[in-house]
Amino acid sequence: MSIIERLKTLNSPQQAAVKSDAQHLLVLAGAGSGKTRVLTHRISWLLETGQAAPTGVLAVTFTNKAAREMRSRVSELLEQPVDAMWIGTFHGLAHRLLRQHHLEARLPREFQILDSDDQLRLIKRLFSELGLKDSSLQPKQAQYYINDQKDEGRRAEHIAPSADPYEQERQQVYMAYQHACERAGVVDFAELLLRAHELWRDNPALIKHYRARFRHVLVDEFQDINTIQYAWLRVLLGTEGNLTVVGDDDQSIYGWRGAKVETIQQFQDDFPGAELIRLEQNYRSTQTILAAANAVIDHNQGRLGKELWSEGAEGEPVQLYAAFNEQDEARFVAEQADAWIDSGHSANDIAVLYRSNAQSRVLEEAFMRVQLPYRIYGGMRFYERLEIRNALAYLRLVANTMDDPAMERVINVPPRGVGQKSLDKLRQLAREEGCSLWDAARLGLERKLVTGKAVTALTAFFQLLDDLRASRHELSLRQLMETTLDMTGLLEYHKAEKGERGQARVENLQELLGALDMYEVPEDGDPLTEFLAEASLNAGEGQADDHEAAVNMMTLHSSKGLEFPLVFLVGVEENLFPHKMSATDPQKLEEERRLCYVGITRAEQKLFLTYAESRRLYGQDNFNPVSRFVREIPERLLAEVRLNMQVSRPVSGVALGQDAAEGAIALGALVRHPIFGDGVVLNFEGAGPNATVQVNFDGEGIKQLVYQFAKLEVIG
DNA sequence: GACTGAGACCTTTTT
């Protein structure tokens, strides 16, 4: 298809965005408005009109998935591979730069990437070294602190000393952590970005080269950008570079990990004269669903402003179901999903979205009960599994003996008799000598600091690793890994684990061997180093999808970017959604609202909102009112689902009250009390004249009433 | 080094 023909498939704002010759362009792309289409068409437009060479384009995303999709769609449009183009994630591109310029970046050639888990382990170790074991500061918090600082571009030595002891400890850990990373030649995720920024900022010749090269920079999901990523881009752009950003301030939901909505909101202040194009026509949802989404997000302040519209069908009202507890809610969702599938739809077309992972359990049970297949997004990913990390840690040591986190991980896995005592001695020695744990272990052997079992164990360990290191370039990656698994006994060790766990681990290790077989060795760079980096940067999708059709269950966060004909948004209750952690802070509350907007706009045809009058969470019963977000949806768009059925009791073995049995009043019924007003029936106790009823009254809370005196009027 | 019990934790997640 020619460029002209292709442009005709776009609507007019989309065309304007593709063809714009503004130096700085902000495309405000609402949910389902063809954001990726615009981005990919714009890249191919720039190339085909000769405004840019393939080597002159830098396109950045946040996830590997998005990067892959962009690459394949651009390649499809251009009908040729686009290998010359730099399309990737912020971390991936930063990594590429640092490899190419490791000298200027003051990094060892074979630096390795430290992922979150190893980062935390390292911090824990530093805690004991620094004597912070009993501190009120937790290793996890220190980890967040360090990453936050790096995301803001702050180095430990640049932070002004604080008088606050707690703050001092955090700074102390940051400092020690940084030194440990440098010694080991490892770089964490945030460090990739920070280093890449410093690399460009501090090397005028280098940045001059890249500025001349990347004349066109394009950024996807710009609302998710953090401080250091933005700084990195701005260094690259200088005054001459062309920048296109695509994003939606209403879908900014990652503020809690450093993303700054303000950056997109103030784009036109940073780049005066920037062109702003809004994509507001939605190709995904019914008009009713869009109206609901618009109504909710309209309650936020400081938006760039945008109103989604559609030429599509008006569609059904949004269904609202008031369950009386979380069991009932889950049962309702499972039954509705089942009915929809029975009417000829695929389970794949259904999504159940929740605010927090803790909610998934009850839903899973309900789905199992009606025997509906489901699949849960998120969770442990391939390269995060223990056995995989153990195996890769050996390879990391083969690549770089300075890698202390790797050494710590495998020095006694599988157990070979280097216990806590010996290990402590070796750590101590490493500290004294200022050397790696590897070298310390060598020294320890020489100086006979370790005894008995540890001596034979370490001798064998070094023999093995030296052999592996020597044969590293003769063997393929697979052979190297196979030999490692075999000689270290790691495979045997995991095989011996009891139950299905052992078997699953062995299977995963075999899959790892398969992955090494399939790995395409890059033209430049060392295969092993490149593979290890790839494993960290692209930890792998969730569990491999079996090809059976299944209902999709996931958090609202992981639903961003996806769409489904039928969506259940469950647990729309105050304290759960918006989450109580966000209730007091207006900024956080707005982010929750954006999360709600994201959730609603996932739905194409039909949307259910459900909430529970009573919810058991962390072993406690909670009675939360319906979420404010529901109340922000105009009533004309909502339809309350009333089930014409007997609601089963959650607690077994307690007889229903006499009157209840007669049908005068049911669990979940709406009742009116002369004094307390309206409420919902939560529970019955006992039978006969002394039967009591528990009612959750609006504004009054929960009351226990003796039924025969309560003068309750059933109103729904 | 494996097992056990007490205690702490409990929002969202990518790279």
Place this chain on the structure above:
DNA sequence: GGTCTCAGTC
């Protein structure tokens, strides 16, 4: 309520 971590014991 469930899970995970850590310290203590065999």
